[in-house]
Amino acid sequence: MPIELLLTIVIAAVVLLGAGIGVAVLLRGRKTKPGTYTSTRDENDPATAPAAESTATEAPPGADAPSAPSEEREHPDAPVESAPALEVPEPALGRLARLRARLVKSNNALGKGLLALLSQDKIDDDVWDEIEETLLLADLGTDATTELVDSLRERVKIEGHRDAEGVRAMLREELTRLIDPSMDRTVASDRRADRPAVVMVVGVNGVGKTTTIGKMARVLVAEDKDVLLGAADTFRAAAAEQLQTWGARVGVPTVRSDVDGADPASVAYEAVKAGIDQEVDVVMVDTAGRLQNKVGLMDELGKIKRVIEKQAEVDEVLLVLDATTGQNGLNQAKVFSEVVNVSGIVLTKLDGTAKGGIVVAIQRQLGVPVKLVGLGEGADDLAPFVVEDFVDALLAG
């Protein structure tokens, strides 16, 4: 028997029988009782992050209860299974500029510090040391800091003293070059020849994966895309519920398992299969948070990707990193990239840290672009990363 045929049969058997899965495509209305786990997968695993728990138990603001009785619906005459009123998400274009105030608030100490230091009449070695320290404190990383300080020194030497506006323009140019506007930051969301684009979302616990998928679904709906979500985070009991609620708000279906702790690869497989059958534009698969040093869990992630690839290529693997963890995120990024070949970074919680320089450090270490940034807990607080807008916010004063 050819090996491909054997593999196909094995996968089909896993999908049909594995873990007693009752995977269902849930179009808006379905609500199942979240289960609980009696133990963690690994005694070394941290307990579920409290922040994640709170999001899971609280419905996002404005979410309609999927199983609301008909008299509570906007159209009482509509059949019971009709959808609740859907939210109209904000278009993604210009979001970073709209959310600029959040970035300015948390990150302009960097820009202000640099502007003040470089505007001094005399920039001696002590000042250059301070500039270096400011950049390191913002998590730019040693390589990028050295490169930036060297090129600023060179320019100041050759071009001489500048006024505040001149310094700002110089910094803008240098920071923009460092963050590299030429990187492709588009997120795969267009149908391939005969199948949807497939996006997998990975990362450690509590960084904001589920929330990010929910926000991305909104961005895609605003772009008129047909989206389907796959709840392959079968570890955290409330994750599937949380994902489904996000989707339901904008009319996006979720494929999930009714069985707690079901095989995540099977759920991912079913989600992509449903996406192919329903001819959607993009399938986004949520995965459970895992620490990068847990070999078994990283293997599981590799398996999820391989199982999906039995029927469709994974076009995008987005690694979600919490900006507040700074340079620690770099280690995570390296290991995840080795296992699932990360194609883009989503940097969440940039509203809560002054370490915006991490954008530069991550891109340089991994050669992978930051594609989206999270700037708050609100439903539309996720923005496509635009280098010029980001630099502009850093240098706002």
Ligand SMILES: Nc1nc2c(ncn2[C@@H]2O[C@H](COP(=O)(O)OP(=O)(O)OP(=O)(O)O)[C@@H](O)[C@H]2O)c(=O)[nH]1
């Ligand atoms: N301030 C802020 N909070 C965010 C942002 N993105 C996500 N969060 C919050 O981070 C917390 C964790 O988000 P989740 O989406 O549940 O994280 P997760 O990675 O799916 O969690 P696990 O599945 O347990 O690994 C929630 O309270 C979110 O509201 C952001 O950009 N800014």
